Amino acid sequence: MVNAPRPFSLAARAAIATGLVLAGFLGLVGLTLSRANHETALNNLHDRLQNYVIAYLAGTEVSRYGKVLPPDAPPDPSFSQPGSGLYAVVLGDQGFRWESSSAIGRDFNFLKTLQPGENRFAGPVETRMGRLYYYAFGVAWDVPDRKPLRLTFMVAQTEGQFEGENAVYQRTLIGMLSILGVMLIVLQLLLLRWSLTPLRKVATDMARVERGKSDHLDSQYPLELTALTDRINAFIDSEREQRTRTRNTLADLAHSLKTPLAVIRSRLESADNEPGLRGDVLDQVRRMDELVAYQLARAATSGRQTFASAVPVAGHAEDLVRSLEKVYAAKNVLCEFEMDEGAAFYGEQGDLLELMGNLLENGFKWAGHRVLLVVKAQPQAGRQRPGLWLSVEDDGPGIAEDKIEKVLQRGVRGDERVQGHGIGLSIVQDIVKAYRGELVVDRSAELGGARFSVNLPAS
Template sequence: MRVREILGFRSNSLASRLFLSATAWVVVVLLVTGVVLSSVYRSASERAFDRRLNLYLRTLIAEVTAPDEPDDRQFQSLGEPLFDLPLSGWYWEVDRTDPGKAETRASRSLWDKKLPKLVDQGIALSSSGVRAGYVDGPEGQILRMAERPVDLGADGKFRVAVAGDASEIFDETRAFDYYLGGTFAALTIGLLLTTIFQVRFGLAPLKRISDAIADIRSGRAERLEGEFPVEIAPLAWETNALIDANREIVERARTHVGNLAHAVKTPLSVIINEASAHEGDSFAAKMLEQAGMMRNQVAHHLERARLAARLTVIGTVTDVAPVVEALRRTMEKIHRDRDITIEVDVSPGTKFRGERQDLEEMVGNLVDNACKWAHSRVFITTSVRPPSGVEPAMLHITVDDNGQGLSDAERMQASQRGRRIDETKPGSGLGLSIVTDLAALYGGRLTLDTAPIGGLRAELLLPSA
């Protein structure tokens, strides 16, 4: 499991991106700071070690420049027992560099070994006239060495060198790195916890708005309610204003659709009435035929316009069980003379994300169609399909009948507007077309298949709340 999922951040969310960027920034800053501090401490340790070496170096130079004869100089005044302990890691060496007068005096700790020369390694003199650097010593030791040339004129030229075990520097630096790493690890954890707290609680108002909008879409709320921070409050106000404006536009659209319906249907009714008064006239019959087609077309398109306007209303949710039960009772009364049995199996708690009258129209058309074709039995079932990667949770409604069913070609034609498979059955042929169009407006679909009980199965998928 990834870190952001463990911490409760959604993948690719703003919170996860802020957390990851803050984490990366903290880690980079602490790493750079740690490297710089470690380097500074190592330099400070080297300077402290060099001061100790320079102290011994000045003591040796004082012995070299003493007025005694060279052979009488004992070099016994350094005061460091490690110079007497063989191969202790602390050494001094004095070489006479006059041509033809090679002479070397060294500490007892150096035993029969010799110290390398810094001048041979290309290390230049510092402003104080001293060379300093790391060299390989006896027994594989790494030494920090200070070396200085001394010119006494007629008394000769000398190279005075002092070396100490550099493991003291490395051990001190390593211990400092351990303490620094532990401190920075604790600091990193503290900063990350602080970042998590700031991200989660700082973005909490945005999460509240997201949840509130989800409640509005699912019908549990109508507006964004509650107090929001000053930075977020304008977003809540504008969202509420957008919802109000949407409702106002939809209401105006409904009014216009109603006005248009009255304006068109009235002249059509006059034409049909006038044509009906001349029954025997072939022209009147043609007028009746065409006016009937116009009425169906107008009714269909006005219905689509009305439904499209209603679909833009946010936050409407309908319980499925009461709608299906009411339709069952109504259809049993309508088809009482045919002795049709309508069975219902509705999953508890199923809800449709839309208006009740739209659900009634879709399911009503399907049930009415099934009752017209059934021999004796209609079966209605509802369930909710869980969300998948391609679509949200969907309401699944099936209407089966035990009629003669439809062939594949007839099922293809059945949902076409105004197409009637059997002219002996009552209706305009618009029922399945209206269901198909309305389901599509909701983002759903209608499919026709063979029912397990022998007739036609109509499967309706709609958004579930």
């Protein structure tokens, strides 16, 4: 079986994403600056070539006989150096042509004469000398007693010189952006490491909990992680309570079965065709069956869950009451409801049925003729799920105040019974504790009998 590749860590994901974004951003910045520099350099080249043309134009003279006299000194020494890459050419009427020393032997047949006042900046153009940028300007020179002399002044520069200047800038730009990129990546990694410190602390604290060196996660976390760590702590508590409840339930079950088994063994060992043996054995077996059912119900209590769904109370309450009315039809008990619309229980449906069913059954058992079920939702600021208030009242004899504490004592043996209130009350107490609620027994102010109130906190 081929193992699936291990997913990247959060730090690696963030580093890769940041690196890609940073590379794209710096690349875009570099491209923008390079294009801007190219345009600026091109404008500077235009201005420089134009200034050379103006300098040649200013230094040129025309005799009264129409002879063109170029300037003695060029505006730049490169015009005097053959093959320097900077050339000057003057074209005129009747095949007149003048070239700077640097342009001697070069092919400028691509040049055309321009109309007076016309100028042209072009490049790079393909020539036999390579690619050139040039600026040309046409003038009409007034000559006494002659028609104006038309001249075209042109200054050209090779592309290599122009691109060489750009290449220097681009190398400098790439170097600076690379250094900046490395610095930003290092800074981002440091910031990322600092930002992920709380997550690493959560992992470390979880490891301490697993090793038994700590009971819960630390409470000092950033606000964004508080909700997560609180739910993890709640899950830890729930898991421990469930384990403890299961262990206690199994111990109680084993203890509860000792007496019935001992009775059965004793009866079987001493039996000598005793007429009542069959009935005694059946009674003990029935008792063991009841104990097993009770202890399994306690063990199955799931308790408060972090991600429990809402269980509507109204529908289940009506079903339970209909069933109990049939069971206690001879007593003609009337069950009344005071229930908030939309009240819900956040937990397992089975826990709600056990909790409400045992309280209602207790009320029906000891009521004279009336039972009152009250269910109220209890929202709390800062909590996502509201709490739940559930009470069952009856008009029966009630419970004396000096007996309430004994009624609420948790039995340590599965076969303990509270006089007059049945085995269901022990299950109710276990469920309420599992959901971190509170069970209160007092007297009903409205009906006069007992009132069993359960308060489950918001979460």
